[in-house]
Amino acid sequence: MVFKRQASLTDPTSSTFGIVATAVMGALPLIDPFKLNSTTRRALHAATAAATGIYTAVTVDRNNTTLVPLRAVAGLAAAAVALRFADAGDALDSRMVQKLRSAGVRHPRRWMATGAAALTFAAYLADRATARKKEYEAVSDLERLRPVGPTVRNLVEGILRTADITGADALLAQLEVAQEIYWYDGFSSTAQFRVPDELPRAVPHNQVFPVRAMYTAPNGLPLQVLLQVFDGKIDHLAIDAADPENMDSADDLLDAWPDLSSVTYLLDRTDGKTAPIHS
DSSP: OHHHHHHHHTOTTSHHHHHHHHHHHHHGGGSOGGGSOHHHHHHHHHHHHHHHHHHHHHHSOTTOOSOOHHHHHHHHHHHHHHHHTHHHHHHHHHHHHHHHHHTTOSSHHHHHHHHHHHHHHHHHHHHHHHHHHHHHHHHHHTOEEEEOOHHHHHHHHHHHHSSOOTTHHHHHHHHHHOEEEESSSSOOSEEEEEOOTTSOOOSSSSEEOSEEEEEEOTTSOEEEEEEEEETTEEEEEEEEESSGGGHHHHGGGOSSOOOGGGOEEEEEOTTSOEEEOOO
């Protein structure tokens, strides 16, 4: 637990770092250095330099979440500069307070603290957004396409053809030209689909299709295969535990899609229950 907390403080995209950095940078402008004695003022300069150095070390290289030498050097350099020009910073701080007061601003240090905190938090949000974009692009670069396998295709067709459901015809037409998105070889309990945008969409656009395929795992655990529709297109097929309490244990049992001969179909009813579909 301690290790995780330390790691999050060296990750500029973590919520822990965002909160701590915003709090520290927002608190420093509240202190008037000219109201302190020389010893306390030097301590404030040292604390400010340390905060500047740590912030620089954490944020200078956003592709690495550990304090490597490059980041340490950048942090030490930033701290040294902050300490070297601490007196000049105090003078600038004092002039800013005076200008705000002359402009009629009450409690100028509170406003300066608010501005510093807002800028720090905005920088944190920008770093977080950039990191997420890079993660998404990295995952997207690994995407590969292949024809939908026969077992998956049969399951989707079975779910769509077993009952007369509005929109099933459009989804079946999509299945004819759909491709499966995959990121690695081997079995996955979710099959993600890519469908051309120009094909007709099913209505409602977003839904779990109201027919599910049920089967039993070798250990007797009831499982279900669900078809998700998003934006009017077949989005993905997924195996899940029929009982939500068995969600975690289900993944350990899955190594293949069920054969069509081993499944039965259930139809969602308006009373919140399901009913078997008899062929």
